Amino acid sequence: MNGRGARRNPYQLTDESPVYVISVAAELSGMHPQTLRQYDRLGLVSPDRAAGRGRRYSARDIELLRQVQELSQDEGINLAGIKRIIELENQVAALKSRVVELQQAVEGAAAAMQQREAQVHASYRRDLVPYEDVHQSGALVVWRPKKRRD
Numbered sequence: 001m002n003g004r005g006a007r008r009n010p011y012q013l014t015d016e017s018p019v020y021v022i023s024v025a026a027e028l029s030g031m032h033p034q035t036l037r038q039y040d041r042l043g044l045v046s047p048d049r050a051a052g053r054g055r056r057y058s059a060r061d062i063e064l065l066r067q068v069q070e071l072s073q074d075e076g077i078n079l080a081g082i083k084r085i086i087e088l089e090n091q092v093a094a095l096k097s098r099v100v101e102l103q104q105a106v107e108g109a110a111a112a113m114q115q116r117e118a119q120v121h122a123s124y125r126r127d128l129v130p131y132e133d134v135h136q137s138g139a140l141v142v143w144r145p146k147k148r149r150d
Contacts, residue, residue, distance in 0.1 A: 015058060015059045015060045015063075016058050016059075016060055017058055017059070018047060018048035018050075018056035018057060018058050018061075019056065019057075019058065020056065020057040020058070020061075020062065021054060021055070021056065021057075022036055022037070022047075022054070022055045022057070024057075025047070025055075025057035025061065025062055025065070028062050029062050029065035029066055029069065030066070030069065031065060031069060036055070036057075036065065037055075039065065039068060039079075040055065042079055042083065043083060044064075044068055044079065044082060044083055044086065045057075045061050045064050045065055045068065047061050064086070067086075068082055068086075071085065
């Protein structure tokens with residue numbers, strides 16, 4: 001959204017835009033289309049579906065497919081382990097996002113508290129004289145009322 005509250009152009013492509021059919025996604029990721037179907041069934045990658053139920057992959061899906069291939073071939077991690085890694089990475093990303101939200105909320109609350117504190121300080125009576133702490137000055141002030149003569 002821009003500053004005027006307008007919505008994003010629905011035709012603007014992003015990393016999340018599902019644009020690649022399975023054959024193109026397979027070629028871009030260096031895998032066989034059947035492997036992509038298997039990964040979809042296992043829940044490793046979840047592409048969007050077109051009106052005819054055909055899979056549509058985004059640039060982010062392609063990157064995830066490459067990551068799965070690297071973990072499988074280069075690191076020797078099985079598909080169940082890869083699925084768990086992906087789930088944990090998604091959870092970490094969600095938690096980081098939540099931390100940012102909470103930090104913003106804390107900063108807003110701190111600003112509101114400072115504003116309220118400033119209002120309280122501004123409301124102080126100016127005819128009062130600050131009192132020195134007895135423990136700091138070492139002096140002791142004793143008030144004795146004058147005796148009345150009746």
